[in-house]
Amino acid sequence: MNDPLRQTAPDAVGLIQHKISVPDVPERLVPRPRIDKALATLIERRQVVLVLATAGAGKTIAISQATTHLPHPVAWLSVDATDTRPGRLLAYLEDALGRHVPAARQVATRALRAGIQHVESAGLLAESLKGHPLVLVLDNLERLGVSGGGWEVLGAFLHYLPRTARAVLLSRRDIPPAVHRELDPTAVAGLREEDLAFTVEEAADALRLNDNSTIDAAEAVSATGGWVTGVLFEAWRSEEHTSVVGGEADPLHGYISSRILGELHRADRDFLVTTSVLDEVTAERARALGLGMPAKRLQSLRTVRLPVVWSHGGRTMRCHPRLREFLLEQLEHRDDAQLRRIRRAHGGLLAGEGHDEEATEVLLQAGEPAEARVCAARVIRHVIERLDLPVAERWLEAFGPVGSVGHEPTELTTARLMLAWARDDPRGGVAIADALLESGVREEVAEASQRAAALMIYCYAQCGRVEDVDEILRLADPGGEVAAVRYGLGTIYASYRTDTPPELTGGPFDAAVLVAKYWFGHLTDLDVSLQSHWGTSLATPWQIGALRAQGHTRRALELYERTRHSVSNSLSLRMVVPELLMDAGRPAEAIAALEEGRKLALDTGAHAWYLGFTEGLVKLRTVDHRDAAASMGLLDELEKDPLIEHALQLRAKARTWRGWLLLRGGADVEALACLRDAVSLLETGGLFLELPIAAVLLAEAEWRAGHEDEADRAADLALETSGRLGSHHVLLRILTEFPAVVSRRIDAEADTDTPWHAVGRALAAQGKANIQVTERTPTVTVTELGRHALAVDGVEAHLRISKSLELLSYLSSRHGHAADRRDVLDALFTRDDRSTRAYLRQAVHQLNLALPPRLRLVVEQNRLALADEVVRGCQSLRFEADLAQAHRLTGRARLSAIEAVLARNEGDYLLDRTSQWVEERRRTLSQRAADALSSAAELALRLHQYGDAARLCDRATALDPLREVAWRVRMRAANALGDDDGVLTAFLGCEAALARIDASPSPSTRKLLKQLQR
Helix, strand or coil: CCCHHHHHCCCCCCCCHHHHCCCCCCCCCCCCHHHHHHHHHHHHHCCEEEEECCCCCCHHHHHHHHHCCCCCCEEEEECCHHHHCHHHHHHHHHHHHHCCCHHHCCHHHHHHHCCCCHHHHHHHHHHCCCCCCEEEEEECHHHHCCCCHHHHHHHHHHHCCCCCEEEEEEECCCCCHHHHCCCCHHHEEEECHHHHCCCHHHHHHHHHHCCCCCCCHHHHHHHHCCCHHHHHCCHHHCHHHCCCECCECCHHHHHHHHHHHHHCCHHHHHHHHHHHHCCCECHHHHHHCCCCCHHHHHHHHHCCCCCEEEECCCCEEEECHHHHHHHHHHHHCCCHHHHHHHHHHHHHHHHHCCCHHHHHHHHHHCCCHHHHHHHHHHHHHHHHHCCCHHHHHHHHHHHCCCCCCCCCCHHHHHHHHHHHHHCCCHHHHHHHHHHHHHCCCHHHHHHHCHHHHHHHHHHHHHCCCHHHHHHHHHHCCCCHHHHHHHHHHCCCEHHHCCCCCCCCCCCCCHHHHHHHHHHHCCHHHHCCCCCCHHHHHHHHHHHHHHHHHCCCHHHHHHHHHHHCCCCCCHHHHHHHHHHHHHHCCCHHHHHHHHHHHHHHHHHHCCHHHHHHHHHHHHHHHHHCCCCHHHHHHHHHHHHHCHHHHCEHHHHHHHHHHHHHHHHHHCCHHHHHHHHHHHHHHHHHHCCCCCHHHHHHHHHHHHHHCCCHHHHHHHHHHHHHHHHHHCCCHHHHHHHCCCHHHHHHHHHHCCCCCCHHHHHHHHHHCHHHHCCCCCCCCCCEEEECECCCEEEECCEECCCCCCHHHHHHHHHHHCHHHEEEHHHHHHHHHCCCCHHHHHHHHHHHHHHHHHCCHHHCCEEECCEEECCHHHHHCEHHHHHHHHHHHHCCCCHHHHHHHHHHHHHHCCCCECCCCCCHHHHHHHHHHHHHHHHHHHHHHHHHHHCCCHHHHHHHHHHHHHHCCCCHHHHHHHHHHHHHCCCHHHHHHHHHHHHHHHHCCCCCCCHHHHHHHHHHCC
């Protein structure tokens, strides 16, 4: 079908466009309406159509021909061996789909940038097709191998494919079982080998079209079973396809050797074998391989019946896959010198066409690392940033170490440093920088490449080589990525601190800025999506830490579980996650993670990281009330290290934890000195994340010393700093050990509703807010808004009985998350008889089959109850809890949190259910949303965000038109925007809504209208 979007969508950089184009069909083609009709019928009735057949069965041509008659747009992707890399397969899928569905463009790319794994990114790409009728054809899937990352991506994509989209899968092999498990068996159908086989009539037509009317079509079909290639090329004469022909063990290869190549002129045969390295053969491309008279050879081949497709007026030839496989095998029989020459020419051709990644692979295969370096230098950065790190590592290993072959391109040196950072190997990065220094080019590289300079700075700093850091900073351009790394190091080394953070550029070094903002306590600034996949991977641990520090323990745990295997920088993860695990009630895991990080830092030479892990270990041991003497020993080791004099943050936190331990031990005088020093250092360094802890400890120490005013000032500093963090979570955690600090401040306040009173109330309720997770249990998620689904560890369960899900949601909505059988029957079926009781038993059984064994429904004495872990996964309950959490915040943080909660929970509750209890629950949740919108609108008005206030009011009144207070806020917002008509429109909207219940606006609303119209 002609699709205008296909004509206007820009080609993705570096992607081979013919892979995502519907293949051309032969000029002489037999119409096969029965296959066209069969495919159309299957696509109409089933979501996934499998076309599994042997080579030469005519899969590609039959399906490409059939799709021209479909009423929907057709996206096509011809897979090759390079698509086993999940990042590359996603790029091609995204581009193929984006040509027809604009909403799909950049979906996977943005997901990868956000730190989401390849598999989940594939699911998001699939969901972006919702509402768009489309047929996606995936050809040559056997080239993905029998398993691997490519199949995992494809399985996730198919699992989340919306009902409006269809997928047709073409392969010579069966689809792996892991992918089959992602598919609903009732949504899958297939075209079999016998469906594709020629009928006698089709064979006769095909033979006539190919000027071979002397052969009996019935005999040909009988001898070949209708195998398309066999019919067209007389393969039935090869003794039932089993005898060795032409010296080949494979019957098809023997046939090709004896009956196709054997009948060609030698020049044509050599031309076919040599050009087999090309997916599409033109005279120009063949000439690039060093072949003479290519136009003549193509003209000669046009006169012979061959299993190829001609296009562009006979100027372009593409071999049938099995023919090309055979030709490539024949190419391997040539001598090494010839092979090397052909591959070198092929690599040069690919490079000239802009396919540097493919060119690098071919040139390495040709034994031409020098030429491969040039191509790799242009593309390796993109390979790393899409997280295909093993590919980049393999290339660099083939090129040899730095300095082994002259002066390599700066881009490759930079890539080596990027991998060192991504692989937590600062010692390796330092080795690269030192090799550059030894060869006399470090200065040149630092001046030529900001990125290389920034990476050398980072690696030297982590290994404690401050003098080398200073030297690179002196040489490098101070802006951009160097500024980002310097800002990040300012959290450790006071001499590098700058007050103004550099602007985010969209590059991977934005991660360094976010790391610094974490330690500086600018936690809300971390809620961003970076444009670099690699930068996102590096920044994700600190985004987890920011969520934890703001008290969003559950969300932080979810992000951790979702990204723990995709984050490349495990040092960062081990630095941040232990405090999250401690908050979640898992101290043993937390301390073990720090011990592992400490060992990893020691093994990789990351000395600054090693000191950081030591400091973190002392903190968590202190929080967990572990052996104080051992913790003091670790602090002694830390404070004796020469690097500590440069590392302000480590020194400040070491003094804080020593002061804490001294307070516990009753050494109040020594504690006071430590804590005064710690608070001063943290304030000087602008390190606000830990300052609430140090300030509370100092308040306690000052009080014990009899310094009441100083104690109050320290406590107020803790409260003020906590407010800057956007959450009192860190403050509340330390106050649980020193509640007297808040009690004394409350006693000193004359009013009864001060910030200290609010902290006191929050502290009193703190025990109920904690999440206790003693061990890893499967994560159960129940989607209830917009759609109704149950997922276990991210895998959606397919329940045979829909009432099973309604039962789950009903129990979760009940007090105590349990109900008597009679109440359940009344709610779900409105009657109690033998039929409904049997149905309920089946619903319970199906639900328990879907749930993990430890989390199954409990049925005792005619009472049904849900496990707490299942309850916590119910979207509607999370929605209510998240709204309550959002209301604990203040200012813009509260407004942003409310909007984020509402954005995550759009759609009606149990959309396809009409039970009375569902209607009541739906009204309750709608009321909650309207309350939140109204509250957010009032807050936006107070924050002078008038446009936001108007928008939120419109949403609130759409949910609850009778909410008069929201109409008044809408009037005020319109007035603030200078929109006099908007004021009147809002009033009239209020008046019309109230008129439906025979009411009218209150006097206060009318009075407001008069005031605003003056």
